[in-house]
Amino acid sequence: MYRVYGMASSGNCYKVYLTLKQLGHAFEWVETDIMKGTTRTPEFLAMNPNGQVPTLEIEPGQFLPESNAILCYLAEGTLLLPDDRFQRAQVMRWLFYEQYSHEPYVAVARFIVHFLGNPSERKGDLEMRHKRGYQALDLMEQHLADKEFFVAERYSIADIALYAYTHVAETGGFDLRGYPRVKNWLARVLAQPRYVAMAQGI
Amino acid sequence: MYRVYGMASSGNCYKVYLTLKQLGHAFEWVETDIMKGTTRTPEFLAMNPNGQVPTLEIEPGQFLPESNAILCYLAEGTLLLPDDRFQRAQVMRWLFYEQYSHEPYVAVARFIVHFLGNPSERKGDLEMRHKRGYQALDLMEQHLADKEFFVAERYSIADIALYAYTHVAETGGFDLRGYPRVKNWLARVLAQPRYVAMAQGI
Numbered sequence: 001m002y003r004v005y006g007m008a009s010s011g012n013c014y015k016v017y018l019t020l021k022q023l024g025h026a027f028e029w030v031e032t033d034i035m036k037g038t039t040r041t042p043e044f045l046a047m048n049p050n051g052q053v054p055t056l057e058i059e060p061g062q063f064l065p066e067s068n069a070i071l072c073y074l075a076e077g078t079l080l081l082p083d084d085r086f087q088r089a090q091v092m093r094w095l096f097y098e099q100y101s102h103e104p105y106v107a108v109a110r111f112i113v114h115f116l117g118n119p120s121e122r123k124g125d126l127e128m129r130h131k132r133g134y135q136a137l138d139l140m141e142q143h144l145a146d147k148e149f150f151v152a153e154r155y156s157i158a159d160i161a162l163y164a165y166t167h168v169a170e171t172g173g174f175d176l177r178g179y180p181r182v183k184n185w186l187a188r189v190l191a192q193p194r195y196v197a198m199a200q201g202i
Numbered sequence: 203m204y205r206v207y208g209m210a211s212s213g214n215c216y217k218v219y220l221t222l223k224q225l226g227h228a229f230e231w232v233e234t235d236i237m238k239g240t241t242r243t244p245e246f247l248a249m250n251p252n253g254q255v256p257t258l259e260i261e262p263g264q265f266l267p268e269s270n271a272i273l274c275y276l277a278e279g280t281l282l283l284p285d286d287r288f289q290r291a292q293v294m295r296w297l298f299y300e301q302y303s304h305e306p307y308v309a310v311a312r313f314i315v316h317f318l319g320n321p322s323e324r325k326g327d328l329e330m331r332h333k334r335g336y337q338a339l340d341l342m343e344q345h346l347a348d349k350e351f352f353v354a355e356r357y358s359i360a361d362i363a364l365y366a367y368t369h370v371a372e373t374g375g376f377d378l379r380g381y382p383r384v385k386n387w388l389a390r391v392l393a394q395p396r397y398v399a400m401a402q403g404i
Contacts, residue, residue, distance in 0.1 A: 049341055049344055049345065050299065050303065050341060058288065062288065064288075064291050064292070064295060065295055065299075066294070066295045066298040066299060066302075067298075068294070068298050069291055069292075069294035069295040069297075069298050070291075072291060072294045073287065073288075073291035073294070076287060085275065085278060086260065086264065086266075086275075088275075089266050089271055089272075089274060089275035090266070090271075092268070092270070092271035092274045092275070093266060093267055093268045093271040095271075095298075096268040096269075096270050096271050096297075096298070096301055097252065097267075097268060099298055099301055099302045100268075100301045100302070100305075100306075101252065103302075104302075104306070139251055139252060142251055143251065
């Protein structure tokens with residue numbers, strides 16, 4: 001049985017949680033609070049030297065870090081990852097986009113506002129995160145102009161990865177009122193079979 | 203024939219160049235200077251709305267952005283990507299690690315020092331990039347303690363992705379003398395068949 005070391009309030013961990021639930025896998029969730037230094041212990045660093053959650057334990061002693069690498073692993077051979085080579089490459093494109101151009105802004109803004117309590121010394125940093133985060137959202141809004149989902153007109157791990165932090169962007173101070181297509185897409189993800197909300201039921 | 207929109211001095215573009223050369227593909231290289239705004243024209247944004255190089259044109263009008271997504275696409279079915287599911291997931295793990303925990307520090311430090319001429323107003327930013335960049339190098343050094351290559355004891359796109367900016371880290375102000383295993387691994391990559399150096403022959 002899969003074991004997930006994760007923090008329920010983390011979007012990166014929620015990606016893995018949602019994917020496992022939607023694929024119908026049994027798994028054990030080990031709640032791991034990064035704010036309490038739990039990922040910096042020698043025991044945790046032996047599992048993931050980068051000291052981050054989520055980390056998936058596939059078999060006892062066999063560990064896989066990096067949320068989007070975990071999604072790729074779990075989605076192989078399922079409806080969440082297209083068989084077609086170019087479509088699969090487009091899924092990868094959005095997974096890398098999410099980690100490079102979206103998460104560092106949308107997720108980190110949420111961290112500053114929601115978890116750190118929006119301290120004044122992070123004001124300039126937060127402004128930068130909002131600016132770049134809105135750029136990421138702009139690109140999503142543009143892409144969704146003629147699409148229901150991000151790749152190949154079907155729900156895939158590209159949608160799951162982008163959904164995780166986008167659907168809680170407002171807790172990071174983003175205003176989604178100017179993003180009607182993103183909001184409609186969020187609603188389509190929420191309507192998927194076996195959808196589970198973040199930080200519930202873990 | 204593949205067409206690559208890339209900038210020869212960019213590590214992200216070099217990944218694609220090296221992979222294409224090592225796989226023996228014919229391709230056309232369209233030199234695209236991001237410093238001159240070439241990736242912000244309507245024509246370029248129609249190919250890649252994120253306005254970044256590299257962008258691979260697979261067939262006329264069929265575009266794939268994101269360097270590591272391009273590597274995944276090109277490596278499929280080749281010796282550069284293992285067949286085994288867990289090994290392939292480990293490759294993905296390092297590709298995401300590279301884009302999230304390595305490139306934003308090692309590559310951006312090089313950009314500040316080498317391309318912007320190390321302006322004094324970026325001093326604090328550069329210090330942060332060096333600190334986090336050394337953390338990325340530390341983790342690589344640790345991982346290579348008992349390994350020749352990053353995954354499955356064989357050369358893969360995980361090595362190519364990490365090599366691209368690590369082998370020019372010194373031009374970003376990093377001192378690699380404390381990283382003997384990284385340096386030996388760099389030499390092993392350089393010794394691979396059909397290796398081509400960065401910004402040569404394009």
